[in-house]
Amino acid sequence: MKNKPSYAISSVDHALQLAALLQQEGALRVTDVADRLEVSVSTAHRLLAMLVYRDFAEQLPDRRYGPGKVLRPAPLTEAPVALLRRVALPHLRALVDRTDETANLMVPAGDEVRIIATVECDQILRVGDRVGRTLPARFASAGKAILAALPAEEVESHYPDDYPSFARELAQIRRRGFAINDQRTETGLTALGMAVRDPSGRPIAGISLSIPTARFIRDALPTWTTALSSATTRLEAALSSAD
Known part of the structure; x- marks a missing residue:
């Protein structure tokens, strides 16, 4: 970590x-x-x-x-990054207040997700700020949640070789409503993720709750996922009414 x-x-x-x-x-x-x-x-x-x-x-x-010319343009997202970040920050802070764990906002960028906002918790052992990092969408918790909310043919176009096995994982994510990344992107880090949708139901971002693996316990999942779901729902409502 x-x-x-x-x-x-x-x-x-x-x-x-x-x-x-x-x-x-x-x-x-x-x-x-x-x-x-x-x-x-x-x-x-x-x-x-x-x-x-x-x-x-x-x-x-x-x-x-x-x-400048050294920086390649970032892949386009389906919602303005500045607007997403501005509207999401209060809800990320509320999520951190409820869980005392670090929260991130990610946007899709091709077959990756890019972290555009982080709110750290105050615990001594915590997951730090990851703003600016990109992660493989198929391994990151918020990335998997976003992929699970997309049409099957769209996901298959990104992962044609191993789609059948990945499709089963995405189906499980849709059934339970959240995704888990257990140290797939970083040793010592376990994360929970949910997709953020626009009014048409299209996933435009994802929220993740990042937890040191040493503190991750299955018994806490209902508490964490309830808080994550609340933050996601409130962000979707705020985005639908944002200028």
């Missing part, structure tokens, strides 16, 4: 976070960067200047900064 190292260099961490933000969300103002990274405007400006120098960012005519 990976957590932030005790010797982390904050300036490097900020630069990497900023590069991920530019790739995922597009053009940002200096003040937007300062707010998202929780740094001063002058620090945000210096970070952007360095990314421009290394071609990770470029300044646009309207004085905002966008992704």
Whole structure:
């Protein structure tokens, strides 16, 4: 299980976070960067200047900064990432308050899912922030939940060689309403995931609850999945009424 190292260099961490933000969300103002990274405007400006120098960012005519040529465009999702993140954060925080475990929001990106928001719990042993990481959709809990909500032929087009066995797992996920990732993407991490759907029923994102495997117990599943279902339902309702 990976957590932030005790010797982390904050300036490097900020630069990497900023590069991920530019790739995922597009053009940002200096003040937007300062707010998202929780740094001063002058620090945000210096970070952007360095990314421009290394071609990770470029300044646009309207004085905002966008992704540079080094950053390949992120795969398109079916809902705006910035809107999803903004609307989801209160519900992720509520989920963390109820479970005291870390919550993530993921969006589909081809045969992967990309983590666009994390709210960490306060426990000493916890799963850390994973924003910007991509995971194989067929192994990540939220990824599997998203795939289970898609038409069978669409899933089969992504996994033609081993679809029959995978289809059985997806059918089980549909029956119980959630997916489990037991250390398939990271040793020491077990996660539960549910899909977030748009009004037509199409999955557009997924919420996962990430738990250190050492603390994962089957008896707690009803509590965790009830909280996860509530957060998912409330997020879907909020998205349907969001501007």
